[in-house]
Amino acid sequence: xxxxxxxxxTNYRIWLAILGVFMAIGGLCYIHQFNTGLGTTGMGRDIxxxxxxxxxxxxxxxAAGGVMLVLPYYIHNxxxxxxxxxxxxxxxxxxxxxxxxxxxxxxxxxxxxxxVMLHPTPHSMLFWDMIVLNGYLFxxxxxxxxxxxxxxxxxxxxxxxxIFVYTSIPFAISIHTVTAMLYCGLPGRHFWLxxxxxxxxxxxxxxxxxxxxVFIALILKRVANFDAGKExxxxxxxxxxxxxxxxxxxxxxxxFVGYYSNIPGHMHTLQYLFFxxxxxGHMYNNLVPFMWGFVVLCIGxxxxxxxxxxxxxxxxxLGLGCLxxxxxxxxxxxxGFVLGGFVPNPLHEIVEYTPSLNEIMITIGVWSTGFFILxxxxxxxxxxxxxxEN
Amino acid sequence: xxYNSGKIYTGxxxxxxxxxxPIWYNHLDAGxxxxxxxxxxAKECVAPVAEMKxxxxxxxxxxxxxxxxxxxxxxxxxxxxxxxxxSLQKTxxxxxxxxxxxxxxxxxxxxxxxxxxDCHVAPVEPAAKGDMN
Amino acid sequence: xxxxxxxxxKVAGISTLAGLGAPAIVDRVISGKGEGEVFASGGxxxxxxxxxxxxxxxxxxxxHKEEKTGTRYGMVIxxxxxxxxxKLGVKCVDACHKMHNVPEFPKGDKNEIKWIWLTNxxxxxxxxxQQFKDKDTADNKVLVTCNxxxxxxxxxxxxxxxxxxxxxxxxxxxxHRCIGCRFCMAACPYGARSFNWLEPKTILPTPTxxxxxxxxxxxxxxxxxxxxxxxxxxKPACVAAAGHSGAMIFGDLNDPNSxxxxxxxxxxxxxxxxxxxxxxxxxxxx
Numbered sequence: 001x002x003x004x005x006x007x008x009x010t011n012y013r014i015w016l017a018i019l020g021v022f023m024a025i026g027g028l029c030y031i032h033q034f035n036t037g038l039g040t041t042g043m044g045r046d047i048x049x050x051x052x053x054x055x056x057x058x059x060x061x062x063a064a065g066g067v068m069l070v071l072p073y074y075i076h077n078x079x080x081x082x083x084x085x086x087x088x089x090x091x092x093x094x095x096x097x098x099x100x101x102x103x104x105x106x107x108x109x110x111x112x113x114x115x116v117m118l119h120p121t122p123h124s125m126l127f128w129d130m131i132v133l134n135g136y137l138f139x140x141x142x143x144x145x146x147x148x149x150x151x152x153x154x155x156x157x158x159x160x161x162x163i164f165v166y167t168s169i170p171f172a173i174s175i176h177t178v179t180a181m182l183y184c185g186l187p188g189r190h191f192w193l194x195x196x197x198x199x200x201x202x203x204x205x206x207x208x209x210x211x212x213x214v215f216i217a218l219i220l221k222r223v224a225n226f227d228a229g230k231e232x233x234x235x236x237x238x239x240x241x242x243x244x245x246x247x248x249x250x251x252x253x254x255x256f257v258g259y260y261s262n263i264p265g266h267m268h269t270l271q272y273l274f275f276x277x278x279x280x281g282h283m284y285n286n287l288v289p290f291m292w293g294f295v296v297l298c299i300g301x302x303x304x305x306x307x308x309x310x311x312x313x314x315x316x317x318l319g320l321g322c323l324x325x326x327x328x329x330x331x332x333x334x335x336g337f338v339l340g341g342f343v344p345n346p347l348h349e350i351v352e353y354t355p356s357l358n359e360i361m362i363t364i365g366v367w368s369t370g371f372f373i374l375x376x377x378x379x380x381x382x383x384x385x386x387x388x389e390n
Numbered sequence: 391x392x393y394n395s396g397k398i399y400t401g402x403x404x405x406x407x408x409x410x411x412p413i414w415y416n417h418l419d420a421g422x423x424x425x426x427x428x429x430x431x432a433k434e435c436v437a438p439v440a441e442m443k444x445x446x447x448x449x450x451x452x453x454x455x456x457x458x459x460x461x462x463x464x465x466x467x468x469x470x471x472x473x474x475x476x477s478l479q480k481t482x483x484x485x486x487x488x489x490x491x492x493x494x495x496x497x498x499x500x501x502x503x504x505x506x507x508d509c510h511v512a513p514v515e516p517a518a519k520g521d522m523n
Numbered sequence: 524x525x526x527x528x529x530x531x532x533k534v535a536g537i538s539t540l541a542g543l544g545a546p547a548i549v550d551r552v553i554s555g556k557g558e559g560e561v562f563a564s565g566g567x568x569x570x571x572x573x574x575x576x577x578x579x580x581x582x583x584x585x586x587h588k589e590e591k592t593g594t595r596y597g598m599v600i601x602x603x604x605x606x607x608x609x610k611l612g613v614k615c616v617d618a619c620h621k622m623h624n625v626p627e628f629p630k631g632d633k634n635e636i637k638w639i640w641l642t643n644x645x646x647x648x649x650x651x652x653q654q655f656k657d658k659d660t661a662d663n664k665v666l667v668t669c670n671x672x673x674x675x676x677x678x679x680x681x682x683x684x685x686x687x688x689x690x691x692x693x694x695x696x697x698x699h700r701c702i703g704c705r706f707c708m709a710a711c712p713y714g715a716r717s718f719n720w721l722e723p724k725t726i727l728p729t730p731t732x733x734x735x736x737x738x739x740x741x742x743x744x745x746x747x748x749x750x751x752x753x754x755x756x757x758k759p760a761c762v763a764a765a766g767h768s769g770a771m772i773f774g775d776l777n778d779p780n781s782x783x784x785x786x787x788x789x790x791x792x793x794x795x796x797x798x799x800x801x802x803x804x805x806x807x808x809x
Binding site: 130 | 632633634635636637642645646647649667676679680681682683684685700701702703704705706708709710711712713714717718719720721722739740741742743796799800801
């Protein structure tokens with residue numbers, strides 16, 4: 001089926017070429033980082049995880065979000081999702097590959113990465129994360145490919161594949177739960193030490209993943225003549241809405257616990273993220289604009305998706321609403337959550353993080369690689385759909 | 391009967407030539423064998439020479455884990471009951487005094503780059519211009 | 524109906540079994556028992572039994588491989604002595620960093636590497652009351668380092684066992700194995716861990732101590748209680764630098780007759796962030 005990715009119109013080639021340029025720049029920047037060390041990033045002794053791990057965390061959510069299509073279609077036999085379930089599975093593949101690339105980019109000794117398997121350590125959450133991420137990647141490649149091949153031949157998918165399809169559902173939940181456990185099991189990091197982190201991650205994932213799929217489906221309708229169907233999109237928007245609201249509710253709960261209990265450790269990071277934290281006469285607030293961006297985009301997106309006119313009658317506002325939600329959740333989890341957790345540091349000093357240009361280019365390079373893979377996978381999927389229709 | 395036999399055989403020949411590139415490029419000659427520095431201030435090593443030649447890397451890995459992870463720093467040489475400290479810097483390099491003339495000669499020949507000296511400090515080269523790295 | 528009920532009972536039975544079994548599995552995973560005694564769970568000092576233990580390592584003539592000494596090395600830092608002698612703290616830090624080829628960085632540099640350092644009282648003990656500080660705590664700095672916790676969160680986090688608790692209760696780093704994921708740095712509640720953001724060789728071209736290795740870039744490092752010196756029967760570098768001032772007392776916390784236990788018995792001491800359950804092995808007399 002790969003041959004379908006090789007043929008395409010000019011726009012398709014230009015789009016891939018643009019991504020290719022960013023991939024090449026990212027690759028060169030990575031070579032520089034590999035030869036010099038992670039000192040080329042903005043990370044340091046106090047903010048020891050930066051853009052790479054925060055992007056990883058967000059993208060695990062995007063990957064898990066695909067299950068919001070798989071679950072209704074395969075468990076509840078919701079037929080309207082038949083055409084776009086493959087989009088969810090392929091998005092998961094691209095997102096997981098980005099996750100793995102971000103992890104590799106973040107390792108100080110990437111050549112030793114397989115030590116995780118050579119010296120398996122079940123009490124480390126990273127060990128389990130490795131297992132569930134790779135497992136989920138394998139399941140999505142297998143299920144996506146087998147089912148698409150069957151569709152193309154006009155036959156029913158083989159029965160055995162459903163075992164893997166059903167297994168992929170708890171795996172989707174587990175990738176984001178285990179990723180949350182990387183953070184919420186650490187003593188002394190008050191912002192992360194909250195039992196609500198895993199459900200909050202899932203809520204945000206179930207909004208961000210489907211929001212991206214709806215946005216892309218609207219683009220595919222214009223550029224590839226692929227119609228996901230009104231009913232499917234409408235149902236997905238409902239899922240996005242509820243998930244985004246639940247995420248916002250959970251964020252609100254964190255605020256209540258922090259500020260009502262008045263325990264400094266529970267307030268510091270929220271204060272730093274949303275209002276700025278004053279320390280020895282200096283105001284530390286470089287993440288504040290991002291967090292208010294999150295609030296505004298989240299509310300704006302929810303409004304656009306909730307009003308029947310902007311949601312059902314106008315595809316532009318529908319796409320805009322989904323994009324707003326996606327960016328909002330990226331700001332919340334892909335920026336604020338991970339970076340904020342390091343402020344203040346364990347000795348209650350405040351150090352702020354600014355990514356370096358090299359680091360930003362690597363990050364863009366990984367995103368470009370992910371979208372490159374996603375474009376090719378979607379080209380194949382759409383090509384097969386067209387083939388069936390003819 | 392093989393279809394496209396011409397293409398297949400040509401392909402196979404190219405493949406075989408490609409993977410044997412290092413052999414014929416060097417005219418079937420393995421080059422001069424390395425001659426590592428001879429030890430003058432000691433008669434015996436912690437293990438027989440043949441064994442050391444073949445397995446010194448495993449031994450060093452074992453020593454590393456013993457010392458660092460199990461706190462087991464002694465090493466018992468079976469032949470003469472002498473005790474040696476399990477240490478690259480403090481034992482091996484006390485007899486093999488030159489990294490360049492001992493370690494590097496073979497490693498360069500075999501084209502391997504062990505990462506020992508990324509961190510461990512090589513002895514000051516005797517006579518040579520004391521290059522620490 | 525009957526069939527449904529049977530199915531229900533089957534499912535209920537299996538779930539109950541799973542429910543009973545799960546906590547045991549979770550317990551094993553969390554305590555890491557499956558991997559040998561990587562770290563002991565729970566318990567305060569003396570948990571391992573208080574039998575007098577032999578100080579091993581002096582003669583270094585026997586293999587200790589299988590031997591469990593039940594030692595738990597610890598340290599008491601007497602801040603009164605450091606307050607009385609303000610130059611002593613810097614001396615201890617220098618001794619350690621020179622001994623272990625820790626390069627010097629400008630203070631506050633993001634790439635800084637610290638094994639032991641001086642900080643304000645409020646930073647060392649953020650959980651303690653900082654209102655109306657007395658002159659001594661307001662004016663003086665406190666030595667902080669790795670606490671070699673009895674329940675180290677860093678060991679729990681490490682995905683390769685590159686950081687582990689050895690048989691003497693020391694939280695060790697295996698630089699050869701570390702993949703540089705920095706999970707341990709996020710897990711440590713004391714900020715005791717540093718990462719080699721850059722190539723150490725370029726920062727420290729000539730090692731300050733040729734007998735001790737430098738590190739490669741991309742691995743985490745921290746205080747190791749001078750495990751290599753202990754094996755030779757010597758005190759840790761910082762303790763040796765503090766000399767006979769009594770400012771730093773080092774010894775086996777599990778040995779009721781040790782000097783450190785005597786000091787602990789005679790003085791009121793505090794640990795850093797005791798509420799986290801890590802049970803630090805470094806104690807402070809304030």
